[in-house]
Amino acid sequence: MFRKLLFVLLVLTGIAATLTAQEVQRTQPKFWIGFTGAANYNMYTGTTQKLNETLMAPSAFHDGSGFGGMGAILLEYRPAPVIGFMLNLGYDNRGGTFDQVESPCNCPEDLKTGLSYATIQPSIRISPFGPDFYLFLGGSYNHNLNKSFTYTFDQDNGDKLNSTVDDFSNMRKNLFSAHVGVGYDIQLASADSRTQVALSPFISYHPYFGQEPRDIESWSISTVRVGMAFKFGRGTVNKRTERVIAPVPADFRIQPIAESDVKFTTRAPLTNPVRRTINETFPLRNYLFFEEGSSVIPNRYVKLNKEQAQQFDTKSLRDSEYKNESGRSERQMDVYYNILNILGYRMLQNPSAQIALVGASAGNGAALGKEYAESVKSYLVDVFGIESSRIATEGKDQPNNPSESPGGVNFLPLLRAGDRRVEIVSRSVDLMTPLQIIAVQENPMDSRVLFTTTSEKNQPLKSWNVKLTDENGATQNYGPFTGDQESVPGNMILGNRSNGRYKVVMTGHTSDGVAVQKESTLNLVRSAELTEEEALRYSILFDFDESSTVATYEKFLSDVVAPRIENDSKVIIHGHTDIIGSEAYNMQLSEKRANETERILSNAVKRSGKNRVDFETRAFGMDTGKAPFLNKLPEERFYNRTVVIDIEKAK
Template identity: 45%
Template structure:
């Protein structure tokens, strides 16, 4: 007879393999229906290992030589139940047929005769366990006691030249208590949105022999390595909305499909805005605002080297207009090297404007960590650059030193993100009352300098995105996600989301396809655990029209402010609105920096964008413009959608913005 022994190394390999599967499953981001109760069955192989000593098999049989070690592979089968009220903690219960039978290693009797002993030991086992998913994923570990009720205690003893003996052990414990620990992973088999979920769950466990001594006499003990698989079923009530009609009008630029559902007497409205035509690129003329601050590094009063430094000879030939078309073409809804390059020329732009407008004057206000003296030095260094390199007369530039800027980012009592806030307050602000340096932004008292005009090719424009709106999501839903399926059944998953809006680039959905029809399923989980769903359809087609040209304007905000939009009313009313064509589209998207709570920043960016829309919409109505479509999106501090990175203070300041894209009707 072949006996099987599992070494410690083999046990470790088995357990590490399950850990690897668990981490791999955790990398998936699919949002599934998550029932609280699961039921099913499992099957496994018991790798039983015997140790200790047994020799007196019963009152009638004392074998001549004691047996010590043994092993076997025997079946295990259970009915199971699991309770998972959350993503991490839960409970398990298995009621199982547990075969602990096996064969001892052969021994040699005094007669020089080989002898063998095997047993059909088996139990009904009750196994309650604590279940923990430490990474809130499909991987889990479990541990708990075991209660085994004996079913069979039969043995077979064989000795050469003697008749086999079939009998029962005596002194077998009727009830045996033990302990186990194990790990497993749940592999989903059902569709993510299905109200009935089915999982296949490989698992491995270890049953200790610390208490597993089947007899009240002698020292025979059993430990078991178990490896198997479980099939589990769970169900959760799902509220489903009827499918909605898809987009079919070929002459429509955008279409919105809306439906509502009531959850706990509160209305949640789902809507999908999909472009009929997905533009890949668009030429854009951008009016880029010039932030009137130079930010200094901590513990340095020198102008940082990221700002473009020109020698006097280079400054002679510098012109602001050179920046319009000379930068890299990276004008998209994500990172923008072009605009940052324009900003980092701020001292050269100011020098050029002062040189061209000989009567203009400026005030440099330096602020430095409650150190006005250092703030004054920072301002003097900026003045020295303009005087020495651009030849500006010294009396035209006044300098001041302050401990904090006139409009600081750090507020009294602030305790969070102080390093980032203080980086933003260490700066030289450039002030002026000279209209030649300003645009009509907020009138004569505006602090904002005239924007720079730049042109580029905008990649992945916002009107090519599918916009998903879930009005009420932030208040009523824990999370929501979207599954988009094409006509071949290929599914794409997006999410999870926690805010009221999300957008997906149309070209990302299309991939390599020129056009396609898609089913959109939005699935949300309410804060009470109810699953709600909504279906719609969209049709998309790619288009590349190099002749189409759009306009872009940006307005900036101070930290944690949105009502400063009032200072832009004149600019939005008299400069921006007249340029909107009839039947055109205006996309207004708000952003914040990374400082602060995600939900708060999302609301702040949405308020900024909505106020901008109200001003433009009112001016459009007064001006008699017709057929204008407005789309308002608040991205908050979403780093994947912010115009700039958030590494430098100037990038964070530029992310406190509302961007206005004007798209012609064609």
């Protein structure tokens, strides 16, 4: 019997799993209340002969069966889409009739029971395929209410029937047992109704262990229960929040294209959220930028008085914590804006070091450039007490490596803002050596959900959107996107939920107007606690449209960065540019630099005999949403011209 029931449960599981793919959208209350009604098919096994102290049947009864009813108040709590809890409080009838036996005199004997219990049945509810289909398992506490029986002894082939109605003796007052079952919620209310109503057919099996009603003999009861629950709950209406969605053109048409032309994949972060401690080697940009027409050092640069300068130490810039998405911009700008103080401190530590300050006015004359340089020199001499003879100054109309090209007409205000600067030049490598920073970063780039589109036949998508639908029918839309790879923070998708299963639909179209739609799935789980990780970070900086390739930094990558990569490490490489120039060109430039960086590091790692190193390389071009810095100020744009290398230590 148990094997047959198990087969039925498996079949129902398969059917329900298929049905969940056709669910309608609805809200999902956490608390439900209702009623349960069911029919019990009770199966008797074991031996029963001594009915009570005054009656013992001539022959023992063994097997039997019968039908009873079950009714209860139902309470449900579903804190998460996958798991929940159920509690039935009610009445449970376990009555039945034993198979007829014959006494030694060949006289038929019949025994019918009227067992019933007050029952408390807690269960764990598991929904592996969606919110409606569920498995449940749990225990039962049964308190005996009725222990009556009717015993009939046919002494003379029906001419003389002796019937006894009495109570069993030696009955256990309390029974503890278990059960397992499956069910399916049929939603009766509309999808957007705050009050949800469900009709839930179910089937369950209550095995014999723990269900021996008497403390003598071996009578035991197994039960198959088929029933229906009627329940309702009240929750928050799931509004279909359209986060960012593109208008669909009137001529936009969904036309199937070859399956191999476009592929769509999703990648969920292994852990969400992540709190990463980063030991960063931060390169110092040796430029100080000025406002047009003014030789005063801008107020965004940190300027100290003499007393503060005596107490300044670069160690004060080492530790910091920022919770913005990139985790870098504010922190590194704070370090950069101390460039004058870092320079003054290091010149005091290196009394033989000398510098040259080369000021350029971006086309406003060498005299103004000289004033820029003298302003910086005055600060170092007056505040830090650096000897004037150690600092040379020079003025130029244009910097040594200008951003503005002769005859250029595009982006001139941005380019000239970057050329209006003082360049710090020194033969002493100690003055501008990178600064070591320890920072705590929450939710780094690799803790985001990654969406990727690829084309095998060079039919990239011109634009595309993604639509996420969770188990409860709530939708989120992201896009339009134009690159082949985009990411969204896992925490943004989850909201205030602890976990979620999402159907992801990507809809886009190619440059020739052919549309494509692809589907994927996504599972997100929020850890109860932040996952603590450690990582190292290095950056390579480039001047505007610098002709030099990453190969220029091959020695730095091979001799400094690669030795820090251990077995089983993960290396995350991001390429970025500023917002000056075309989107396509900047994407190509950042991609080329990032891929070349991976190649150099990968070869160096292989030569050193390291194994199982995972490289993740991405290019973002001029994407301001992914840029490590803003693009409002020239120093931010200069720091955005970068390749960032994160080395995540093996777990």
